[in-house]
Amino acid sequence: MAKVNFEGMCTKPLIIPIGNWVLNTACRQLVEWEKAGINIPHISVNISPKQFHEKDFVETVSNIVEQNNINPSRIYLEITETVMMENQESMTAKINALRVLGFHISIDDFGTGYCSLGYLKNPVSYTHLRAHETLRYL
Numbered sequence: 001m002a003k004v005n006f007e008g009m010c011t012k013p014l015i016i017p018i019g020n021w022v023l024n025t026a027c028r029q030l031v032e033w034e035k036a037g038i039n040i041p042h043i044s045v046n047i048s049p050k051q052f053h054e055k056d057f058v059e060t061v062s063n064i065v066e067q068n069n070i071n072p073s074r075i076y077l078e079i080t081e082t083v084m085m086e087n088q089e090s091m092t093a094k095i096n097a098l099r100v101l102g103f104h105i106s107i108d109d110f111g112t113g114y115c116s117l118g119y120l121k122n123p124v125s126y127t128h129l130r131a132h133e134t135l136r137y138l
Contacts, residue, residue, distance in 0.1 A: 015048050015050045015051060016050060016051055016054060019047060019048050019050075019051035020051070020060060020064065022045060022046075023045050023061065023064050023065075024064050024067075024068070026043050026045050027043075027064060027065060027067075027068035027070050027075075028068060029043075030043050030068075030070060030074065031068055031069070031070065041074065042073075042074045042075065042076055042104070043074065043075060043076065044075075044076040044077075044078050044106060045075065045076070045077060045078065046078045047077050047078060047079050047083075049079075049080060049082055049083050052079055052083050052091075052094070053083075053090075057094060058094055058097045058098055058101070061077070061098065061103070062101055065103075071102065072098075072101050072102035072103045073102040073103070073104070075103050075104065076103075076104040076105075076106045077098065077103055077104070077105055077106065078106045078107075079095075079105065079106070079107060080107075081107060
């Protein structure tokens with residue numbers, strides 16, 4: 001099922017707990033792989049804009065990773081470009097707080113919305129930029 005379809009099916013009250021469940025499940029799976037002797041250097045987890053904009057998002061993510069005894073540097077949080085365009089002051093503060101804790105930030109599907117390359121000049125530090133496939137035709 002495509003990510004867009006899944007997110008569209010989730011009602012607003014459910015998207016936050018589902019997002020937290022996904023992160024927790026990914027962390028637990030990483031621990032299970034380690035116990036089985038499988039070395040996975042990091043995992044990436046998509047974060048919905050609604051989840052990202054929760055007031056306690058940084059604390060929630062930090063607690064989930066801490067409860068699973070995982071170093072935050074092994075987690076790539078994938079946010080969409082629309083997150084970059086909304087409430088830049090709050091977005092910058094959250095991303096910087098996550099980076100200080102050790103999380104990696106990945107901008108997912110850049111080029112699918114109205115974001116321009118100018119947003120990349122924002123003083124936010126991101127680890128990875130994944131451009132949408134349609135950008136290769138420009």
